[in-house]
Amino acid sequence: MTQGKTGTELAEPPKKPVTVSINGNAYRADEGECLLTVAERVKIPIPHFCFEQSLEPYGACRLCMVGVVHHGKTVMETACTLRAKEGLTVLTDTPDIVKYRTILFELYLAEAPKSAVVKEMAARYGVTKTRFLRRVDTGDPLGGACILCGLCVRVCNEIMGAGAINFINRGPYTVVNTPFTEPSRDCYGCGACAAVCPTHAVSLEDRGGERILHSWSETKVPLSQCVSCGKYFAPAALEKSVLSRIEPPLRDDLEGLCPACRAKKLAKKEILAATGGDPGDA
Amino acid sequence: MEEKTLEEIIARYDSPTGKVLGILGDIQRSEGYIPRETLEMLSVKIDVRISQLYSIVTFYSFFSLKPVGEHVITICMGTACHVRGAVGVLDALESLLDIHGDTTEDGKFSVTTKDNKFTVEIARCFGACSMAPVLQIDGTLYGYANPDTLPAILEQYGWRAA
Ligand code: SF4
Ligand code: FES
Ligand code: FES
Numbered sequence: 272m273t274q275g276k277t278g279t280e281l282a283e284p285p286k287k288p289v290t291v292s293i294n295g296n297a298y299r300a301d302e303g304e305c306l307l308t309v310a311e312r313v314k315i316p317i318p319h320f321c322f323e324q325s326l327e328p329y330g331a332c333r334l335c336m337v338g339v340v341h342h343g344k345t346v347m348e349t350a351c352t353l354r355a356k357e358g359l360t361v362l363t364d365t366p367d368i369v370k371y372r373t374i375l376f377e378l379y380l381a382e383a384p385k386s387a388v389v390k391e392m393a394a395r396y397g398v399t400k401t402r403f404l405r406r407v408d409t410g411d412p413l414g415g416a417c418i419l420c421g422l423c424v425r426v427c428n429e430i431m432g433a434g435a436i437n438f439i440n441r442g443p444y445t446v447v448n449t450p451f452t453e454p455s456r457d458c459y460g461c462g463a464c465a466a467v468c469p470t471h472a473v474s475l476e477d478r479g480g481e482r483i484l485h486s487w488s489e490t491k492v493p494l495s496q497c498v499s500c501g502k503y504f505a506p507a508a509l510e511k512s513v514l515s516r517i518e519p520p521l522r523d524d525l526e527g528l529c530p531a532c533r534a535k536k537l538a539k540k541e542i543l544a545a546t547g548g549d550p551g552d553a
Numbered sequence: 554m555e556e557k558t559l560e561e562i563i564a565r566y567d568s569p570t571g572k573v574l575g576i577l578g579d580i581q582r583s584e585g586y587i588p589r590e591t592l593e594m595l596s597v598k599i600d601v602r603i604s605q606l607y608s609i610v611t612f613y614s615f616f617s618l619k620p621v622g623e624h625v626i627t628i629c630m631g632t633a634c635h636v637r638g639a640v641g642v643l644d645a646l647e648s649l650l651d652i653h654g655d656t657t658e659d660g661k662f663s664v665t666t667k668d669n670k671f672t673v674e675i676a677r678c679f680g681a682c683s684m685a686p687v688l689q690i691d692g693t694l695y696g697y698a699n700p701d702t703l704p705a706i707l708e709q710y711g712w713r714a715a
Contacts, residue, residue, distance in 0.1 A: 434602030440661075441612045450607035451589070457602060 289357040294364070300355035307335055307350040310363070317363055318372065318392055320379075320469040321420040322351040325430060332420050334375055338362040347371065377401040385415030386470040412448065412486045416472035419445055423464035423473060433459050436487055449488045458484060460492030460506035482506055497529035499536075504529035554584055554591040563598060573601060573609060577616060585625070586617040614661060614676055621672035622665045624710045627689045628698075631678030634686040638699065642686050645700035646673060649707060651715075670711065 287302040293315055300309045305328060310317050320332035328351040338345040339353065340360040347367065353359075362368070376393035381403035383389050393399065408415065421438070424447055428434045435458035439446050449455040460482040465473035474485040477494060480503055484490040494503040495510045504510075514522050524540075525533050562579045566572040576595065580587050587610055596603040610616040628634075628643050647653060647664075650671055654664035662675040681687045684696025695706055704714065 428602070428605075434604050437602075437604040437608035439608060439611045450603045455604070457604065 289355055289359075291355050291357075291359040291361070293361050302354075302356055304355040305351060306337070306353040306355055306359070306361065309355055310350060315363060317350050318396065319351060320418060321422055323422050323426070323467050325467075326422070326425050328352050329421075329425075332418065334372065334379075336368055336371055336375075338365045338368055372396060373398055377403055379418055381405050383416050383418045383470060383472070386418070386472065388416075388470045389418065406443075411446075412474075412488070413446070413472040414474065414486075416470045417447060417468075418470055418472075419447065420469060421447075422467045422469065423447060426463045426467045431459060431461055431463055433457050433461070435459075435490070436464065448486075449490060452488045454488050454490040455484075458487060458490045458492060459509045459512070460484065460490070460494075461509050477503060479503075495527070497532055498527035499532040500529060502529050502531075554580060554588060554594075556594065558583070559591060559594055559598070563595075573599070573606070577606070577610060581616050585621050586619055589618070611661075614674070617661075617663060617674070619663060620665075621663070621674075622669045624670060624691050625672045625674060627674045627676045629677070629679050629681075629685070629687045629689075630675045631682065631685075633678070633682035637685040639686040641700055642688065642698045642703065643673075643675075645703050649703060649712070649714075671707075 289300055289302045290297050291300050291306070291309060292298070293310060293313070298309060298313050300306075305322075307317055307319060307322055307328075317335050317337065319335035321330070322328055322335065328349075330349040330352045333349060335350040336347050337350045337353070338361060339348050340362065345362065345365060345367070350361070350363075353361070373396070376389075376396060376398035378401070379386075379389045380393055380398070380401035384405040384407065390399075406415065411417075419438070424437050427436050435455040436447055436449055439448055439450075439452075449458070460475075462475055462482070462484075464487075465471075465475055472486070476483050476485065480494050480496065481491050482494055484492075493507045495505050495507045496503050514526060517525065524536065528536060559580070562576055562583075565579070566575045576599070577587065580591055580595075584591070592606055592610065593603060595601075596606055610618060626646065628639060628646065630639050630643075650666050650673065652664045652666055652671075652673060654662055654673060663672060665672040676689075679687050679689065679694065681694055681696060684694070686698045688695050688698045690706070690710060698706075704712075
């Protein structure tokens with residue numbers, strides 16, 4: 272399968288304006304811009320699961336497949352790894368693409384039979400049934416909604432640097448979870464995994480002074496309590512790591528405060544400073 | 554595994570390519586499996602997250618997280634071997650060794666006899682399809698396996714008919 276260009280070449284996309292054609296209409300784009308982003312901007316729907324702004328596209332879900340017209344021939348490429356260049360011509364709904372997409376949706380319906388997101392999206396493209404064997408696992412900590420796109424794994428490793436979860440096993444037995452399916456010691460409890468999951472498969476909950484990551488072997492992390500209002504507001508380990516990156520005077524001001532109290536305190540300080548009042552115990 | 558032994562293994566690999574797989578392979582060969590403590594120690598020593606190591610170990614059928622018997626029998630269930638009767642060979646082996654395997658939760662097949670003498674595992678293609686069906690005992694390949702020749706092969710490894 273033809274893949275888009277790799278990350279190294281695209282590290283610094285030049286901002287040269289180019290014209291690309293999607294379904295016969297011309298659109299402006301920046302040279303090197305991700306074609307999926309261009310299509311989204313001009314409201315041309317291309318279904319996709321594994322595209323996430325904060326990560327380098329990696330074409331894992333294959334759903335964003337489009338036809339690229341080149342010298343009269345059309346080849347299929349994933350839109351998320353495709354980069355805009357002058358004269359780029361793509362079609363989003365050729366019979367080939369429609370056929371390909373239908374099979375993929377059927378596969379996803381079998382892989383994640385409990386996912387409302389998958390069902391809804393598939394139905395939008397006219398796919399409501401699957402010819403493939405559904406994956407049924409009643410005890411699945413991801414509730415039968417995981418499509419194994421790997422976004423949670425990547426965000427946990429590449430962005431947060433926690434590396435608490437990863438793929439386990441192989442083939443039809445592949446799952447995402449913590450090693451030994453035991454509570455993780457590496458997890459910050461940041462919840463980035465849940466935020467990026469395209470099928471909302473990751474389940475977590477704040478209860479009392481703890482965040483419980485149900486999907487990740489019931490990993491529990493303590494939450495920090497706001498010294499001012501008493502609300503639990505962030506995983507303690509995460510707060511510590513964020514604070515360590517702030518310079519001391521400001522850090523001392525912010526330590527132990529939830530975002531709301533932080534804003535109040537800073538605003539009060541500003542006002543007092545402007546009016547010449549004494550910040551005192553602000 | 555002793556910390557020192559692990560350090561010696563790690564020292565064998567100075568280039569980053571193939572390092573993790575190489576080390577894990579050496580642990581597997583020397584212990585017959587990958588003990589959890591060793592995996593955790595390795596994670597700290599080479600600064601690779603335990604989730605990553607666990608992912609690799611559960612991916613390849615070559616690695617095992619459970620201790621295995623004295624002799625490891627690996628039956629190929631690749632396409633060629635399957636077509637040429639590997640299932641029959643596995644059935645015969647199960648009855649000769651009096652074991653009953655089922656695929657475990659992780660999709661790996663690994664059963665050990667009660668006396669800890671043999672462990673039976675399944676692989677997907679040894680690349681010896683021309684001799685299908687193929688089985689391997691402690692690294693030695695046996696081609697054209699069939700239920701009738703099995704007892705003679707097993708006897709070389711100390712098996713006796715009950
Ligand atoms: S849990 Fe969500 S983000 Fe993680 S692999 Fe599954 S579908 Fe992708
Ligand atoms: S969004 Fe392009 S392959 Fe998943
Ligand atoms: S299928 Fe058994 S060796 Fe190839």
